[in-house]
Amino acid sequence: MVTGTHLYLALTNIFGIIPLVTTTDFYDKCLVSSVVVASVAMHLSETKHYLKPHPYLASKADWFLNMDRGAALVSMLLLFPRWWKYGTWAQAMFFATGLTASGLGELSTHVPTYCALHTWWHFVSYMTLYMIM
Numbered sequence: 745m746v747t748g749t750h751l752y753l754a755l756t757n758i759f760g761i762i763p764l765v766t767t768t769d770f771y772d773k774c775l776v777s778s779v780v781v782a783s784v785a786m787h788l789s790e791t792k793h794y795l796k797p798h799p800y801l802a803s804k805a806d807w808f809l810n811m812d813r814g815a816a817l818v819s820m821l822l823l824f825p826r827w828w829k830y831g832t833w834a835q836a837m838f839f840a841t842g843l844t845a846s847g848l849g850e851l852s853t854h855v856p857t858y859c860a861l862h863t864w865w866h867f868v869s870y871m872t873l874y875m876i877m
Contacts, residue, residue, distance in 0.1 A: 746788055746797050749855060753787035756863045759870035767877040775822065776873060779815045783866070786812035792850075793858050819873070827876050835875055842868025 760780040767773055785808040789801035797805070827835065842865045849861030 746801065747795060749795055749859065750788050750790060750797055752859060753790065753862060754784045756866040757783050757787075757870075759867050760873075763870055763873040763877050766874060769877070772877050775819050776870075776877075779819050779869075779873075782808070782812040782815035793853070793855050795855075816869075823873070823876055831876055835872060839868060839872045842872070 764776045789805040845861040846865035849858045
């Protein structure tokens with residue numbers, strides 16, 4: 745069964761609406777959409793941190809996790825040149841807080857801590873997309 749934690753983590757992708765509706769570039773919209781869809785799918789099927797999704801979703805957890813990682817990696821690779829040209833060090837430091845929170849959340853066995861840190865990661869990553877799109 746999908747738990748409230750699964751739904752909460754999936755819903756934190758709501759921050760993706762901001763770059764999605766503010767960019768006018770079709771390919772940027774596709775990129776943000778793919779990141780949001782991959783992340784929602786991963787969080788609904790997540791089995792780490794003692795989470796137990798629906799058995800069907802659990803059987804797809806590894807596939808969705810790789811889809812999520814792939815979408816995040818592709819978005820960073822595609823947008824890094826844009827940040828390098830137009831971004832600021834303040835934006836880089838802001839993004840670093842999100843990466844740090846994500847890493848710390850992955851190390852945590854305390855689900856509320858993981859949720860809080862991962863929410864910050866989603867906020868930072870989508871706001872970074874917004875700033876450089």
